[in-house]
């Protein structure tokens with residue numbers, strides 16, 4: 001059927017954004033460890049490579065970011081792990097949607113491992129601008145951003161923030177940008193909701209697979225902002241195994 005017929009069909013969704021599918025099953029809040037078990041089961045029992053989970057996470061988060069902030073340039077802060085890997089993935093999808101995207105990476109691509117390294121290499125090949133901390137004036141990058149995405153630390157964080165992470169988080173918090181955290185605001189313990197002296201103060205947190213139990217603790221909302229759960233594309237059968 002040609003596209004000219006599609007739009008004639010009653011109820012045709014004109015804006016593809018409205019067509020974004022949501023899982024029929026929403027998981028209850030979980031600990032970081034339990035979330036990481038979802039990753040393991042998806043890979044071991046459902047043959048889903050980690051890179052597929054990361055691609056789903058990144059594409060879903062990019063669609064949400066584009067809906068929340070349809071305009072303005074986007075600066076994505078990428079840590080050394082898979083939270084950073086999500087950031088590299090998001091950069092490609094936002095660039096594809098016509099957005100101006102820059103990555104501020106906490107490590108060089110060849111210091112990365114696994115799925116994060118793959119996504120970083122794809123982003124490099126895609127010509128996405130990647131600035132490495134210490135080799136650029138991050139203060140200028142952060143103050144010029146309209147939207148800042150926190151892909152520094154997620155469920156693998158072990159407080160306190162090391163090296164330049166605290167300085168980057170504080171500079172991001174001091175900016176006038178809209179701040180969006182990936183999975184968990186950097187500096188927050190996803191299980192307890194406890195926050196360190198430097199914690200990313202997000203307007204929105206796009207969390208993967210399920211909300212984190214720490215988000216329910218008092219004053220956590222001050223750092224998570226509005227929480228959106230992003231699907232990582234695992235089968236409904238797996239979600240049912242993890243729904244209490």
Ligand SMILES: NC(=O)C1=CN([C@@H]2O[C@H](COP(=O)(O)OP(=O)(O)OC[C@H]3O[C@@H](n4cnc5c(N)ncnc54)[C@H](OP(=O)(O)O)[C@@H]3O)[C@@H](O)[C@H]2O)[C@H](O)CC1
Pocket residue numbers: 035036038039053054057079080081082083084085086152153154155156157158159160161162163165182183184208209232
């Ligand atoms: N199932 C899912 O929900 C999926 C989640 N995804 C994303 O993956 C992250 C978890 O990735 P992981 O690599 O396990 O951990 P992080 O990226 O959060 O951080 C680990 C790296 O950060 C360094 N680190 C740890 N603590 C600190 C600190 N306090 N200061 C500085 N650096 C820190 C750590 O270095 P080490 O030397 O300690 O090893 C690591 O380099 C999850 O949050 C999601 O975003 C998948 O993308 C999709 C499926």
Ligand SMILES: [K+]
Pocket residue numbers: 083150151152153154181182183184185186
């Ligand atoms: K984060």
